[in-house]
Amino acid sequence: MLYPRMSSGRMVFDLNGIWDFKLLEKTGTEREHAGLHLTGGRAMPVPSSYNDIYPEKDFADHVGEMVYQRTFTVTESMKKGRLVLRFGSVTHQAEVYLNGKRLGEHKGGFLPFSFEIAEQAVVGENLLTVFVNNIVDYSTLPCGRMVTEEFPGLEPRTVNLPNFDFYNYTGIMRPVWLYTTPVVYIRDITVSGKKDGSFAWDIEVSGEEEENAEVQVRVLEMNGACVYEGSGKSGSGKIENVKLWSVKEPNLYQLEVRLKTGEAIEDAYTETFGFREISIENCRILLNGEPVYLKGFGKHEEGGTRGRGTDLALMTKDLGLLKWIHANSFRTSHYPNSEEMMQLCDKMGILVIDEAPAVGLNTGFTATGLLGGNPKGTWQTLETAQHHREVMEDLVARDKNHPCVIAWSVANEPASQEEGAKEYFEPLVRLTKEKDVQHRPVTIVTYEGSAPDTCKVAELCDFLMLNRYRGWYDTEGNLRGAAAKLKAELEGFHKRCPDKPMMLGEYGADTIAGLHDINARLFTEEYQTAFMKAYGEVFDSLPYITGEHVWVFADFATAENIKRVDGNKKGIFTRERRPKQAAYFLKERWENL
Structure with missing residues (x-):
C-alpha cells in the first residue's frame, strides 16, 4: 500500500487533530447512531493512544469498544476521481461509517487500511464515525484472553489479560488521511x-x-x-x-x-x-557483501502521554540516541512500527528487523509476559493462523521497498517447543519469502523454554534470534553462572544448526535509575552494567554470534502487576530518554566493535 503523497495527480488532506471520543459500555452498540453527531463525548487527539489522555483508571483500562468521530469537507473536484480514506492503524479492530453508512471493518492494530469513498461522500460536510475494539483474545495478534473474575458480594468483573509484557495501548494511533487519485x-x-x-x-x-x-x-x-x-x-x-x-x-x-x-x-x-543487498554466508549476515554485526535493541514504539501514538519528535530523538550509543539496528518489538519510522530509518541508516504483531502465541504466558498461565496446547487452542497469514502479506506489502528493512520476524516468543509449532510456522515462513521479491532473511524469535533439544522451528529460520535472561529470571545475581549457562546454550544451538548465524534478540535486567550499590546488587545501575559486560564477553568468545540486541531501548509501560514497578525497567534509557549507567558502557563497547 502506497504512503499518501502529493503529486501532480494526487491531493492529500490531513484528518488528524482533535476528534470527539466516547467509551462504550457494551460492544456492538450505537451503530444505529453512527450518522448522528456524538453527544456526551470528550476531546481526543488523533493520532494517539487514548489511555493516558485523561485521568481515571477505569478510563485507561477500559475493555471493549470506543467510538471516535469528526467531520470533514469534500468539494466537487475531489469527487471527480477516486477519493480514499486511509488509516495508518487502529488498534485492534475498526468498524468505519461515513454519514451513517458502513464502509467496512479491519482487524489488526499495526498496519494501514483504506476505503474508497467517492460514492458515499457528499459535497460539503461529511460525518466520519469509527468504532474501535481493543480486546485481545486467541484470534487476535497480539494474543490475550478474556477472564471473568468473581468476588463475594460483588458483580462479576470481566478483564482482558494480554499474553504479552507491554501495556495494551489502543485507539486511532497513527495518522488518518483523505486523498485523491485519478480513475x-x-x-x-x-x-x-542491488x-x-x-x-x-x-x-x-x-x-x-x-x-x-x-x-x-x-x-x-x-x-x-x-x-x-x-x-x-x-x-x-x-x-x-x-x-x-x-x-x-x-x-x-x-x-x-x-x-x-x-x-x-x-x-x-x-x-x-536504495541500492543494497542482504545475504547470509559463513554464519554471518552480510550487508553489500561485507559482514555486519548487529548492535542495538529490541525497541517499543512508546512514550508518555501519547502512548503508542505516532510522535515524529520522539521517534527522531530515539534514532538520534541510537546513533549516539553507536547502535546500528533494532527490532520493531513486538509489532510493525509506523511508516514514518521506516522512512526515518531509511534516511538515517538504521538496520531494521521488521516484526509482525505475533506476540503472546503461547497459552502458558500470563499478563506479565512470564510463564505461569494455563497451557492447554497452544497450537490446538489458538485461532490465529489465517489472520497471521494476512498480517504477513500486509507487512511485506507495506515495507518491501525500504532499504532499512534487512529481515522479517514472523513472531516473538511463541510456544516453539510445543508439538504443532513447526506445522504452524512453516507455511508462514514460506509465504513471507514468496511475497518478498528481495528474499530477505526470515526468523522466529524464541524464548528460554525453546532449548536446543526442544525447539521445533530452528531449521525454519535463516538466522537464529534468541531471547535469554540468564542472570535475571534465573541464576539471578550470579553472573558467572549465568554466563556459563548462556554459553552452553548458544553452543548447543550452533551444534544443531552449524550454518546459521545467531544473535541475542533480548537480554537485560530491570534497573531503577539512580539506584546504586557498591556490590552491584539486583535492580541497581551497577548490576545492569555488569550484566551487559558478562553477556558481551560470551558473545566475543563465539565466532558465530552475529549480533546483540539488548532488551530494551527505553523503559516502557506494562500491565499492572507486582513484578513490574511502574512498568518494565530494563531500559538502557529511562522512559524520558535519560541514559542509565549501562548506556555509557554500551556506547564504548559498540564504538570499538
Whole structure:
C-alpha cells in the first residue's frame, strides 16, 4: 500500500487533530447512531493512544469498544476521481461509517487500511464515525484472553489479560488521511536495487482504462539528477557508479512513476528506495557483501502521554540516541512500527528487523509476559493462523521497498517447543519469502523454554534470534553462572544448526535509575552494567554470534502487576530518554566493535 503523497495527480488532506471520543459500555452498540453527531463525548487527539489522555483508571483500562468521530469537507473536484480514506492503524479492530453508512471493518492494530469513498461522500460536510475494539483474545495478534473474575458480594468483573509484557495501548494511533487519485491510477510499486547498480521495478495499475495506460519511469538521485529513464509496468535497468545504501552512508534514490493515457499524465508517484543487498554466508549476515554485526535493541514504539501514538519528535530523538550509543539496528518489538519510522530509518541508516504483531502465541504466558498461565496446547487452542497469514502479506506489502528493512520476524516468543509449532510456522515462513521479491532473511524469535533439544522451528529460520535472561529470571545475581549457562546454550544451538548465524534478540535486567550499590546488587545501575559486560564477553568468545540486541531501548509501560514497578525497567534509557549507567558502557563497547 502506497504512503499518501502529493503529486501532480494526487491531493492529500490531513484528518488528524482533535476528534470527539466516547467509551462504550457494551460492544456492538450505537451503530444505529453512527450518522448522528456524538453527544456526551470528550476531546481526543488523533493520532494517539487514548489511555493516558485523561485521568481515571477505569478510563485507561477500559475493555471493549470506543467510538471516535469528526467531520470533514469534500468539494466537487475531489469527487471527480477516486477519493480514499486511509488509516495508518487502529488498534485492534475498526468498524468505519461515513454519514451513517458502513464502509467496512479491519482487524489488526499495526498496519494501514483504506476505503474508497467517492460514492458515499457528499459535497460539503461529511460525518466520519469509527468504532474501535481493543480486546485481545486467541484470534487476535497480539494474543490475550478474556477472564471473568468473581468476588463475594460483588458483580462479576470481566478483564482482558494480554499474553504479552507491554501495556495494551489502543485507539486511532497513527495518522488518518483523505486523498485523491485519478480513475486510472498507480495502485502499487515494487522496486529494489542491488549493489552492482542493477534494479528492477513492477508497477500495478488499476482502473477501467488500465490496459491503455503507458507507464514511464525515471530514477533520480536525491538531489534531483536523473540517472535512468525507462518505460513499462515492469522492467529492469542498471546505473553506473551507484551510491550504495549503508549504515554509514544511507544513500537513497527515487523511482518516479508517471502514468499516461494518450498525451495526458493521469497519475504520478515517487517511491524512495536504495541500492543494497542482504545475504547470509559463513554464519554471518552480510550487508553489500561485507559482514555486519548487529548492535542495538529490541525497541517499543512508546512514550508518555501519547502512548503508542505516532510522535515524529520522539521517534527522531530515539534514532538520534541510537546513533549516539553507536547502535546500528533494532527490532520493531513486538509489532510493525509506523511508516514514518521506516522512512526515518531509511534516511538515517538504521538496520531494521521488521516484526509482525505475533506476540503472546503461547497459552502458558500470563499478563506479565512470564510463564505461569494455563497451557492447554497452544497450537490446538489458538485461532490465529489465517489472520497471521494476512498480517504477513500486509507487512511485506507495506515495507518491501525500504532499504532499512534487512529481515522479517514472523513472531516473538511463541510456544516453539510445543508439538504443532513447526506445522504452524512453516507455511508462514514460506509465504513471507514468496511475497518478498528481495528474499530477505526470515526468523522466529524464541524464548528460554525453546532449548536446543526442544525447539521445533530452528531449521525454519535463516538466522537464529534468541531471547535469554540468564542472570535475571534465573541464576539471578550470579553472573558467572549465568554466563556459563548462556554459553552452553548458544553452543548447543550452533551444534544443531552449524550454518546459521545467531544473535541475542533480548537480554537485560530491570534497573531503577539512580539506584546504586557498591556490590552491584539486583535492580541497581551497577548490576545492569555488569550484566551487559558478562553477556558481551560470551558473545566475543563465539565466532558465530552475529549480533546483540539488548532488551530494551527505553523503559516502557506494562500491565499492572507486582513484578513490574511502574512498568518494565530494563531500559538502557529511562522512559524520558535519560541514559542509565549501562548506556555509557554500551556506547564504548559498540564504538570499538
